[in-house]
Amino acid sequence: MAVPSVLASTPAAPLPTTSGGSPGAELVQLLTPEGERVSHPDYDIDLSDDEYRELYRDLVLVRRIDVEATALQRQGELGIWAALLGQEAAQVGSGRAMRAKDFAFPTYREHGVAWCKGVDPLKLLGLFRGASNGGWDPQEKRFNLYTIVIGSQTLHATGYAMGITKDGAVGTDDGEAAIAYFGDGASSQGDVNEAFVWASVYNAPVVFFCQNNQWGISTPTDHQSRIPLYRRAQGFGFPGVRVDGNDVLASYAVTRKALDDARTGQGPTLIEAFTYRMGAHTTSDDPSRYRLASDLEAWKLKDPLERMKSFLYKQQLVDSSFFDQLTADADELAARIRKGCLEMPDPDPLSIFDDVYDEMTPLLEEQRATHEAYLAGFSDGHH
Amino acid sequence: MAVLTMAKALNEGLRSVMERDPKVLLMGQDIGKLGGVFRVTDGLQKDFGEDRVFDTPLAESGIVGTAIGLALRGYRPVCEIQFDGFIYPAYDQIVSQLAKIHARSKGTVKMPITIRVPFGGGIGAVEHHSESPEAYFAHTAGLKVVACSNALDAHAMIQQAIASDDPVLFFEPKRRYWEKAEVDVSADLSDAYPLWKARVVRPGTDATLIAYGPMVKTCMEAATAAEEDGRSLEVLDLRSLSPLDYPAVFESVRRTRRAVVVHEAPSFVGMGTEIAARLSEELYYEMEAPVLRVTGFDTPYPPSRVEEDYLPDLDRVLHAVDRSLAF
Numbered sequence: 001m002a003v004p005s006v007l008a009s010t011p012a013a014p015l016p017t018t019s020g021g022s023p024g025a026e027l028v029q030l031l032t033p034e035g036e037r038v039s040h041p042d043y044d045i046d047l048s049d050d051e052y053r054e055l056y057r058d059l060v061l062v063r064r065i066d067v068e069a070t071a072l073q074r075q076g077e078l079g080i081w082a083a084l085l086g087q088e089a090a091q092v093g094s095g096r097a098m099r100a101k102d103f104a105f106p107t108y109r110e111h112g113v114a115w116c117k118g119v120d121p122l123k124l125l126g127l128f129r130g131a132s133n134g135g136w137d138p139q140e141k142r143f144n145l146y147t148i149v150i151g152s153q154t155l156h157a158t159g160y161a162m163g164i165t166k167d168g169a170v171g172t173d174d175g176e177a178a179i180a181y182f183g184d185g186a187s188s189q190g191d192v193n194e195a196f197v198w199a200s201v202y203n204a205p206v207v208f209f210c211q212n213n214q215w216g217i218s219t220p221t222d223h224q225s226r227i228p229l230y231r232r233a234q235g236f237g238f239p240g241v242r243v244d245g246n247d248v249l250a251s252y253a254v255t256r257k258a259l260d261d262a263r264t265g266q267g268p269t270l271i272e273a274f275t276y277r278m279g280a281h282t283t284s285d286d287p288s289r290y291r292l293a294s295d296l297e298a299w300k301l302k303d304p305l306e307r308m309k310s311f312l313y314k315q316q317l318v319d320s321s322f323f324d325q326l327t328a329d330a331d332e333l334a335a336r337i338r339k340g341c342l343e344m345p346d347p348d349p350l351s352i353f354d355d356v357y358d359e360m361t362p363l364l365e366e367q368r369a370t371h372e373a374y375l376a377g378f379s380d381g382h383h
Numbered sequence: 384m385a386v387l388t389m390a391k392a393l394n395e396g397l398r399s400v401m402e403r404d405p406k407v408l409l410m411g412q413d414i415g416k417l418g419g420v421f422r423v424t425d426g427l428q429k430d431f432g433e434d435r436v437f438d439t440p441l442a443e444s445g446i447v448g449t450a451i452g453l454a455l456r457g458y459r460p461v462c463e464i465q466f467d468g469f470i471y472p473a474y475d476q477i478v479s480q481l482a483k484i485h486a487r488s489k490g491t492v493k494m495p496i497t498i499r500v501p502f503g504g505g506i507g508a509v510e511h512h513s514e515s516p517e518a519y520f521a522h523t524a525g526l527k528v529v530a531c532s533n534a535l536d537a538h539a540m541i542q543q544a545i546a547s548d549d550p551v552l553f554f555e556p557k558r559r560y561w562e563k564a565e566v567d568v569s570a571d572l573s574d575a576y577p578l579w580k581a582r583v584v585r586p587g588t589d590a591t592l593i594a595y596g597p598m599v600k601t602c603m604e605a606a607t608a609a610e611e612d613g614r615s616l617e618v619l620d621l622r623s624l625s626p627l628d629y630p631a632v633f634e635s636v637r638r639t640r641r642a643v644v645v646h647e648a649p650s651f652v653g654m655g656t657e658i659a660a661r662l663s664e665e666l667y668y669e670m671e672a673p674v675l676r677v678t679g680f681d682t683p684y685p686p687s688r689v690e691e692d693y694l695p696d697l698d699r700v701l702h703a704v705d706r707s708l709a710f
Contacts, residue, residue, distance in 0.1 A: 134487040138455070145487050149479045155445055156480070159452020166408075166434055166458070178452075191476070194445035201440055355490040356524050358548040361579075361626035 019228055020184070020214050020221030023274045026228070026242050030249040033302040035310025043253040049317050055248050056308045056318075057326055058092040062112040063305060064330040065121045068337050069111075069128070073283045077341050078128045082109045086246070086278030089304030090211050092116060093251025094273070097259060098179065101142065105157035105180045108146045109211075113181065117143035121333075122340040131344050151189030154180040154208065158195045161206035161262070170205045175263030179207040179255070185216025187232065188224045196236040196270070205262035207255065208233075208270045211245060213277035218290040230272035238268045245275030246304040276302070349375065384567050390560040392534035393423045393499075395568045396541040397461070401431050404459060407545060409436040410446060411463030411499075420465055421501055421560055443473035450496050451481055459495045461545055467502040467554075468511030474519070481550050482525030493548045497541075502530075503597045503647050504679075504694055505558035507687045514684055515648035517596075520552045521625040521657075528625040529578060530554040532599035534564035536622065539575035547578070554624075556597035579623040581631035587617035590641035590707055593632060593658060595621040598645045598695060605700040616704065624654055632658060633665050640671040641707045645695050650678040672710035675703045 018024070028043050047055075066084050073081040084091060087109070095116025098104065104113055111124055123135035127146060134145045147153035157180035169176045186192050187210060199206050212229055214221055225232070233240030243254040251273055258269035276299040280287050287296075312318045353360075353368040387395065401407050409424055409431075415438040418425030428436035439446050443464055450460035464470045470477075477498065484494050504513030521528045527549050531537040537555070544551040576582060584599060585606050592602040599620045606616040619635050621628065636642045642662055644655035659674035677695040685693045 133483075134489060137491045138488060139491065144455070145484075145492075147480075149475065152448065152476060152480050155448025155476065156452040156455065159449030159454075160456050161452070162449060163453045163456025163458055166453075167456070190442075190472075191444055191448060194440070194442045194448065197440050197442065198445050198449055355486045355488075357527070358485060358490065358493055361527075362629070363626055 018222060019225040020212070023242065023244065024228065026230075027244050027274060028241060028250050028254055029244040029247050030253060031247045031307050031311055033246070033307050035307045035314055037311060037315075040250070040253075043250065043257060045249060045253045045256070047249075052312060052315070052317055053322065055092060055096065055252070056305075056312055057329075058096065058112070058115065059088045059248060059305050059308060060326055061330055061333055062088050062092060062115050064334050065111060065115065065337060068334040069121075069125055070279070070283060072125070072338065072341050073128070078125060078283075079130045080282050080284055081128050082282045083279035084109050084111050086276045086299065086304070087211055087213055088112050089248035089308070090245035090251050090273035090275050093248040094179065094209050094255040094271075097252045097255035099259070101176045102259060103142045103144070103157070103160055103176070103178045105144045105153040105160070105178065106146055107150070107153065107181055107183065107186070108148050109183075110146070110181050114143060117141050119143055121337055122344070125337065125341050126344060129341065129344060131347055151182055151186040151191040154182055154186070154192045154195035155198070158198045158204050158206050161199065161204035162202050164205050165202065170263060171265040173260075173264060175205060175265070177205045177207060177259045177262035179209055179259065181209050181211070183210065183216065184212040184214065184221040184224055184229060185219065186210075187229050196233070196268075199268040200237045203265070203267040205265070206268050207258040207262055208268060209255065209273065210270065211273045211275055213275050215277050215281065215287075215291070217281040217285060218287075228272065230270055233270035238270065240270040240272065242272045242274055245273030246302045246307070248304060248308055384565045386563050387534050387538070387566045387568075388561050388563050389531070389534040389537045389555070390421055390423050392538040392564070392566050393541050393555065394425055394427070395566070396538045397424065397427060398430070399568070400542045400545045401427065401435065406457060406459045407435070408453060408458050408460045409463070410439050410450060410460055412439060412441055412446075412465050414438060414463050419463060421557060423499070423555070423560075424463065443469055444476050447473040447476040447481060447496075447498065451476065451484070451494065454494050454496050455492060459545060461497045461499060463499045465501070466512045467500055467514040467516055470500055470516060477520065477526070477552075478523050482523050485549070486525060494550045495545070495548045496550045497544045497547075497553050498551070499541075499553045499555060501557040501560075502554045503556050503558060504684060504687075504690050505597065507690070509687070510684070513687070513690065515646065515679065517552070517554055517624055518648055518653045521654065526550055526552055526625065527579075527623070528552045528554070529623045530556065530596035531622070532556065532559065532594075532596055532620050534562065535566050536576070536620075538566045538568065539570070539572065540578055540622065542572050543575065543578035546572075554596055558597055559600060562600070579626050579628060581619055581621045581623065581628035583617060583631075583635060584620045585616070585618040587615040588639060589615045590643060590704055591617045591619055591635045591639045592643050592645060592700065592704075593619045593621060594645040595624060595654075597647060601695060601697060602645055602700060605697045605704070608697060609701060609704060614704065614708070627657070629661060629665075632662065636662055636666055637669055640669060642670070642674045643677060643700065643703045643707055644674060645677045645700055647679045647694055649681045650676050651681050653678060672707040675707050677703045
């Protein structure tokens with residue numbers, strides 16, 4: 001066992017309890033990979049049969065969105081796509097744990113959370129197609145625009161949560177909360193650590209939801225941390241918990257408790273959803289260059305959809321008509337997304353000037369007018 | 384009317400805005416009990432409470448990043464960055480996030496955030512306390528950038544900046560904090576000179592000195608000295624750096640036919656570069672001389688014992704005027 005050295009150019013051998021790889025005994029789980037329902041002393045839920053079915057339905061539809069978008073990228077209709085394959089349970093579980101007023105601050109991979117917040121998947125595709133840099137009204141959806149610079153949104157969530165406190169909308173069961181999504185790579189960012197400091201000092205009603213999908217593009221989590229990420233919270237002065245991110249029930253239970261703690265004035269929680277990025281970082285990435293196919297095979301056995309499906313069967317909550325209907329719904333959703341993507345218009349080139357400022361500047365008015373006149377010189381209005 | 388220092392005028396301006404709008408928050412390092420290292424927020428926490436005037440942890444990215452979240456929640460945050468040279472940890476939040484949110488959201492999300500930055504040299508400070516980073520921000524679409532030069536303007540401009548629904552970088556010339564002017568603190572803001580407009584602070588006929596922030600006073604002194612030699616120099620205080628009041632610049636230089644741009648920041652790709660380029664486009668046949676620049680050198684800000692050599696002063700300005708008139 002090598003002694004950790006600050007001089008080592010690569011991280012020393014993993015500590016017994018690791019930031020990546022195997023999750024360890026501290027993992028909160030309510031559903032085993034085989035679909036067996038297990039209990040946990042601190043986190044339990046009692047959902048109706050319909051709610052169980054709805055969670056599974058969400059998982060299936062979200063995966064279908066993701067698969068369709070990946071296909072559209074391969075066919076040249078999207079510039080790039082950041083797949084969430086494998087992370088459906090972490091996103092649907094946490095997304096469904098939110099109340100309508102709770103405000104989510106996503107990265108660029110939170111397609112499942114967007115789904116739960118009622119954002120049309122086509123709006124997400126518009127961003128990856130290059131038709132838009134945003135696409136929805138964050139206030140209306142209580143879902144901020146995707147944030148691409150890693151970790152920046154954790155500070156926005158924390159500031160928003162400070163505003164909840166200033167509004168007096170915290171401290172009772174009617175309180176509000178914010179939730180910041182980020183990943184294992186982002187945990188190294190200064191902004192994320194500053195957000196932890198701020199949230200702790202101001203006791204802000206914010207939940208930090210870290211999807212540890214084991215990879216920051218090609219960099220494994222043990223290059224980001226020598227301790228499990230959830231344990232970072234202790235140093236900042238608030239609780240941290242590691243949940244099985246491929247278990248939609250546990251992800252739901254842990255997030256719901258953390259949000260309730262936040263809204264009732266108990267302050268922030270760091271949730272580490274231990275999961276796996278089964279696809280590439282984005283469609284531009286090639287994971288075969290840096291990870292073993294056997295790792296992926298091992299994680300396929302923990303697939304978030306399969307275990308929920310097994311649970312539904314074992315509990316006799318579903319029959320074949322349920323799956324037939326779900327398949328038909330997923331097909332219809334995919335067809336709508338495909339059609340909407342293919343028909344999506346490019347933005348008007350002159351629209352790029354319009355919303356740079358709330359009060360447009362003379363310089364932009366001049367540039368807009370000049371470019372408009374230039375374009376008008378072409379017979380079809382385009383060059 | 385009261386005679387106020389610029390620091391006190393800013394303080395009174397902040398006070399007025401906080402009285403009018405309960406959504407205005409002041410946040411920054413040591414701005415509460417201490418009143419800020421330059422005392423610009425002196426007494427405001429006592430009068431408006433710790434909920435509206437609060438000391439933050441010591442991390443500039445955190446200040447701006449959480450201000451963005453507060454703005455999304457409907458607040459109107461005013462951030463203080465303690466010194467110019469400490470704004471860079473917040474650069475990413477300002478340039479990548481704050482500046483772009485209005486455009487990304489198609490105007491559905493407004494970012495009425497003001498970032499106050501004491502800037503510039505001349506106070507004998509140690510490294511990182513005397514910089515002029517305004518061009519970095521003027522270069523960024525989505526931000527507005529202003530610099531006050533005197534107490535009277537400072538009082539109105541800080542209120543106007545906070546009232547703007549666009550993010551504003553508000554540069555305060557720290558070496559002018561203690562200079563005084565008559566200020567009517569009860570003046571109606573709607574009567575104030577428009578925020579985005581430059582102002583001729585001294586009319587003249589032979590050349591235009593274009594300046595902002597701390598260099599306005601330097602240019603005024605140069606113009607006074609030049610008068611003794613029978614030269615009539617106009618001084619234009621830009622006030623707003625982005626948007627830049629080109630019509631005012633063109634109007635003045637069209638009359639004087641000569642321009643010298645003066646700023647403390649280095650010359651290369653600075654405000655003077657932009658102004659010179661636009662003047663050459665607009666007044667190519669009307670100017671008698673190329674636009675000249677008097678600026679800090681393209682070096683790191685020097686140790687303070689030699690900062691007087693680095694900073695444009697009266698003699699360097701007049702030397703440039705001589706060169707311009709000799710063309």
